[in-house]
C-alpha cells in the first residue's frame with residue numbers, strides 16, 4: 001500500500017504522514033529531508049546552489065544516514081533545499097531511492113511535493129494537504145519558537161510565500177495537486193481532526209481503487 005501526501009510548506013503533511021504511517025504500520029519517508037540534505041552538503045562543500053551539475057553530484061553521493069541531522073529543520077535549510085530542488089538533475093539523482101523506498105515489501109507513506117505526480121503516480125491513495133499561508137506561517141513560527149529559534153512570524157510568512165512560489169513555478173516536478181489527489185484543507189482543523197479526515201479520505205480512495213480493480 002503506497003500513500004502519497006503532497007502540499008506546500010508547513011501545511012501539516014509531515015505530521016499527517018507520520019501518523020498515517022503508524023496507523024497502517026508502514027514505513028514513512030519525509031522526502032523534503034533529501035533536498036534539505038543536498039542543500040546542506042552543497043553549502044558545506046562551497047558549491048553554489050545554482051550550479052546544477054555540482055548539486056546533482058552532491059545528490060548522487062547523499063548519505064541517507066545523515067537525514068536525522070537537526071540542522072536540516074532550520075528555515076535556512078528549507079530555503080537551500082528549494083534552490084537545489086529546481087534542478088532536474090538533482091531530482092533525477094534522488095528518484096531511485098524514493099521509488100525503491102515506496103516499493104518496499106509493505107509499501108510506504110511518502111510526503112513531499114511531487115509524490116503523487118512523479119515519484120509514485122500509481123499510489124493507492126493521494127492527498128494534497130494545504131492551509132492558508134497565514135495559518136501555515138503561524139504553525140511554523142510556533143514550531144521554531146518552541147525550539148528557541150529567534151525569527152518573526154512575518155519573516156516566516158515571507159519565507160513560506162517565496163518557497164511556495166519557487167516550488168510551484170519551477171519547470172521540474174512543480175508543486176501541483178495531482179488530478180487524482182484529494183484536497184485536504186487543514187486551516188480550521190486541529191491535528192487530531194486533520195488526521196481523522198485524512199484517514200477517511202484514504203479509506204475512501206482505497207475502496208474506490210478496490211471497486212475499480
Ligand SMILES: Nc1ncnc2c1ncn2[C@@H]1O[C@H](COP(=O)(O)OP(=O)(O)O)[C@@H](O)[C@H]1O
Nearest residue numbers: 009010011012013014015139143189190191194
Ligand atoms: N492541523 C494542525 N493544527 C495545528 N498545528 C499543526 C497542524 N498540523 C501540523 N501542525 C504543526 O504545524 C507545524 C508544521 O507541520 P509539519 O507537519 O511539519 O508540516 P509540513 O510537513 O507540511 O512542512 C508543526 O509544528 C506541526 O506540529
Ligand SMILES: Nc1ccn([C@@H]2O[C@H](COP(=O)(O)OP(=O)(O)O)[C@@H](O)[C@H]2O)c(=O)n1
Nearest residue numbers: 009010031032033035081082085112113114
Ligand atoms: N518531494 C519534494 C520534497 C521537497 N522538495 C523541496 O524541498 C523543500 C523543503 O521541503 P520540506 O518538505 O522539507 O519543507 P516543509 O514543507 O517542511 O517546509 C521544498 O520547498 C521543495 O523545494 C521538493 O522539491 N520535492
